[in-house]
Amino acid sequence: MHQYQIYTKGKNLPNATKALILLHGRGALAQDILTLSDFFADERFYIAAPQATNYTWYPYSFMTKESQNEPWLSSAVEVVKRLIDETSQYIPAEHIYLMGFSQGACLTLEVSSRFAQKYAGIAAFIGGLIGDKLLAERYQGDFKGTKAVIVNSDIDPHVPLSRSEDSKKIMEGLGAEVHLQVYPNMPHTIINQAVELVKKLMF
Template sequence: MSGADPHADQPIRTAGVSPEDADAAVVLVHGRGARADGMLHLAQEFAREGVHYVAPQAQRGTWYPNRFLASIEANQPHLDSALVHLDRAVEAAQSGGLPAEKVLLVGFSQGACLVSHFVARDPKRYGGLTLLSGGLIGEEGTAFDFTGDVGGMPFFLGVSDDDPHIPMSRAEGTVAVFEELNADVRFDRYHGRGHGIFTEEIEYLGDVLDDVVDE
């Protein structure tokens, strides 16, 4: 670890079949204060045969120090380091030769914010992007000027109207950005559920993973 690259020596946990034997891969990005192993445990709830699971670990369990609604600069150098580490995880998911279209990206909370930023800044057609209570990173009033085309990539964002961490306005703004990037968007707004991962989302993950495996 270095001050300029705090996540450099953090592990990437894996489960499922080997990359060489995989029909699809899922990259799972944990939230603040959590562990990669916890995301692999979550994956057991929607696991399918023939899938390689990859979960990067953040240094001290935190991808960046301040809220995702802080300025980009306020979360450096951790944010850039986290994006590089996530890129390593995606490379690991594809190490057996899978194309991006066979890789599903999933993030919860801080991890959802990170993975949304990762895809928006370098848009391509992954097998899917699933944000469990998250949104694009940047202070209020940020003009998101991402350009590109994700080619109809399945995109899911789920958030509750009383989530103490993710304002509905940012969730709506994130959905608008991915619509502009040509994603196939599903936006689930829940009422009175707080901050968490919900049954409908696990069901959705199973369905979209089936599609990625079968493509």
């Protein structure tokens, strides 16, 4: 099970008016994904990134049968949901941005869609909803027009474009305004064009 270990930067939570929650990818550090905030956050932001125990949110592919990723997947969802809930005690959810890369992007979409509400914005750099099959009934709530950006390549080795497309449909069914941006031949990384797109559409 994941420990609840949160790294932060920016304004102290009680004094901030906006928040950015960042979720790292497989094998990475919370401290590393925190640096992504430099492109988006200003002096108003509380910035937080949880650290996955053993640097991995769940052991297998996000498209593996869900039971094989347990109990780590459920524990990861609980960590992120707790962080959102604790942050929203000071900052309304409509002023909280959620953002992740790769495994963290999948977790970003999964948690936000299981507990859909109005957020400031959602950005998934190479991601899709989690599970061997997507079950629409798993996802509840109303995004109320939340802007979301899903970035992917047409050749990504970890996240098939079709899964990003299916995730877009489910999120739109929950009331999100989803922009799916496909960059041909993009490597499995966060490219500058994607950062600029998210800034333009959400910040």
